[in-house]
Amino acid sequence: MTQTTALTLQKHAAQTDRTRSLAVAAVFVAVTCALPMIAVLIAALSGGTDTVRHLISTVLGGYTWTTFKLVVLVAAGTFAVGVGAAWLVTMTRFPGVRLFEILLVLPLAFPAYVLAYAYTYILDHPGIVQSMLRDVTGWGPRDYWFPDVRSLGGAAIMLILVLYPYVYLLARAAFLQQSGTTFLAARALGSSAFAAFFKVSLPLARPAIAGGVLLAVMETIADFGTVAYFGVQTFATGIYTSWFSLYDRAGAAQLALCLLSVALLLAMLERVQRGKAKYHDPAKRAPSMPPIRLQGFAGIAALLLCGIPVIFGAVLPVIILFTMGLGAEQDLLSPRYLGFMRNSVTLAGVAAVVTVIGAVCVGFFRRLRPGRLSRGAAYVARLGYAVPGGVIAVGLMVPFAAFDNALDAWMRATFNISTGLLITGSIWLLVAAYMVRFMAAALGAYEGGQAMVHANMDAAARSLGEGPMGTLRRVHLPILAPSLLTALLIVFVDVMKELPATLIMRPFNYDTLAVQAYRLASDERLGGAAVPSLVIVAMGLLPVILICRQVGRGRRV
Incomplete structure (x- = not known):
């Protein structure tokens, strides 16, 4: 075997390993998105019939x-x-x-x-x-x-x-x-x-x-x-x-299962109607209709x-x-409010980056290896958008709380050491909930941009010796930069506004602007609630402005 052949085989093996790693990453993202739904189903079925009868009767x-x-x-x-x-x-x-x-x-x-x-x-x-x-x-x-x-x-x-x-x-x-x-x-x-x-x-x-x-x-x-x-x-x-x-954890899981069933039914209806939406307009190339004055x-x-x-x-x-905020005793520059903003921006920024990376893994894997596995991973990853934040929170808290408790009990019995809650109540579990909830938005933005990358570009990159990951890094990502930025901004703002998952899963004494607004409004302090609400709205205007620019480009004269 010549040295050139050996180098070629080594390069091919390395590319195969990277492709396998991409497949593992895409499947991991899909499994993470499916985990809350599976956990809610198991928790609801194990809750017993007494809780179900009580819920039905009340x-x-x-x-x-x-x-x-x-x-x-x-x-x-x-x-x-x-x-x-x-x-x-x-x-x-x-x-x-x-x-x-x-x-x-x-x-x-x-x-x-x-x-x-x-x-x-x-x-x-x-x-x-x-x-x-x-x-x-x-x-x-x-x-x-x-x-x-x-x-x-x-x-x-x-x-x-x-x-x-x-x-x-x-x-x-x-x-x-x-x-x-x-x-x-x-x-x-x-x-x-x-x-x-x-x-x-x-x-x-x-x-x-x-x-x-x-x-x-x-x-x-x-x-x-x-x-x-x-x-x-x-x-x-x-x-x-x-x-x-x-x-009542069992009752919450069974209510979540009911809501999950409705959400998945709506997601199926949306997919069915979108799949059948094929209207042929024979006059598609004809001039547009003159506007009515x-x-x-x-x-x-x-x-x-x-x-x-x-x-x-x-x-x-x-x-x-x-007007409400002017008379409120809420100082946006105080250390407390700066902490709220820091927590909100940290959660939203980390969740946006993690979610977009997951969307790139799933989307590029589907393009690279079209088949049942990649299509299934993309479909499951999208389901989280149809699942309310409260359902996702319950679905993630139940299995990981059980894991933390089991690990703590084993460590106490074996080493007389308490590990406490390692995963439950952590920022990373909350970030995972955000990823599940908003993966569909990031994946949609990524695939929308990916459709503009012609298959000939992939072939040209391969003919120049680039492997799959090199093609992604040097060809796709530079072209898809605007789409990825849009996905980041959309997920960032959606996380800023998300309330139920944050309320249920946030770490102790780790409040965000949305939680602060909700707490003040629940105490009937609406003037105070206006201040964090205005900050949330201000941060939400950036992606909306980008959408407005896109709308403006698409108008007909």
């Missing part, structure tokens, strides 16, 4: 009915606001339309519980609205009726205001891709613009709209901060109550319809929070 029916009503309200609201706004800014022209293309995305930067704090401050009984009403009319507290913001309807409105951009972005992209030929043909056959929208444009955009609505619904069932503050009893609040207030009353109506969600979803909450 709270399960109420949780189910309340969650169902909330989901229906949010689905209908996000559909109406998102689709209507997308149609107006895409297919019509009215004063300020180009500005609203961007402004309509801004509420995406707000957590729903922040809006809940802001509107409770002005709409509750002691708030400025009812106080002014009593001052003007001279009415007493029992002389009038005013809608209760702390209600199921109030929670639905808060969630609609922050979640409709999911539907808006996807519906707008679908409308932009449609040709005007089919719409104009419907008009030529006697349909009005309104009828042509329902008969032609809306059915063609149905898959994208359904995907956006399902994303909003999954976020709704995962929400904890809004419903907990408003006193709305859903599965998310039930899990937290069972875990912390009742100390709205003037007079129609233009003013369109301006108001697009302005209302922006005003109530972004502008007014910022003004309210800023």
Whole structure:
């Protein structure tokens, strides 16, 4: 055997080892994402039938009915606001339309519980609205009726205001891709613009709209901060109550299993409808539809319809929070608040880096070795987005708490040493929960950019002697830098806003801005809660601005 042949074989063996390591890393990420679901299933089945019967006879029916009503309200609201706004800014022209293309995305930067704090401050009984009403009319507290913001309807409105951009972005992209030929043909056959929208444009955009609505619904069932503050009893609040207030681990696991089943069903529906969404438009290359000019009353109506969600979803909450924060005794420069910000940024930064690295492992493995294993790893890694943070927290706490307790007992019996809780209550377990929760977002951003890397580039890199990891490092990563940066920012901000998993799993005396805002609001100190809420919103604006820039590039003239 010549020296050249030996070197070639050694290089091939090294590349094979690296490919095997990539496969192990991708499978490890997928197993980590699946672990909470498996643990919840085992814990729920081992909880016994007594707990199940107790839940059925007491709270399960109420949780189910309340969650169902909330989901229906949010689905209908996000559909109406998102689709209507997308149609107006895409297919019509009215004063300020180009500005609203961007402004309509801004509420995406707000957590729903922040809006809940802001509107409770002005709409509750002691708030400025009812106080002014009593001052003007001279009415007493029992002389009038005013809608209760702390209600199921109030929670639905808060969630609609922050979640409709999911539907808006996807519906707008679908409308932009449609040709005007089919719409104009419907008009030529006697349909009005309104009828042509329902008969032609809306059915063609149905898959994208359904995907956006399902994303909003999954976020709704995962929400904890809004419903907990408003006193709305859903599965998310039930899990937290069972875990912390009742100390019923089996009950929390069984409630988590119910919610997990619903979330996975929604994820399957989203995948099915996306998989069947193959509409052939024979006029795809035809010129786009000329926009409808709205003037007079129609233009003013369109301006108001697009302005209302922006005003109530972004502008007014910022003004309210800023006003609330001015009178609060919360010093952002104090060591305590600097600690909150440091903890939040540390968790979000570490979780973003770990999550994006995991997404690169899974995504590149699927490209490098397409097959059942890689497809299965990518599918399982995405499931975490459909699983609420409270379910993930329970799913990770149960097995690792059992492991810590078993290890501590063995060390005590063998060496008379207590190891305590090595994993449970650590930052790394919380980071793992964030990775499971937001892996889908990072993987989607990575694969979206990876689709722009042609297979010929991989072949050219191999012909120049690069192995798989060299191709990833020298070809893919430089090209995918914008996509990876977007993924990092999205995960960073999502972690900043995440509340239920942080509440359940954070280390002792390790609070974040979201936890501080929730604690102050729970104590009815809304002015104080406004300060960390504003910081969270400010940090959430960066990825939204990036999304807005992308929206602006995609507009048709």
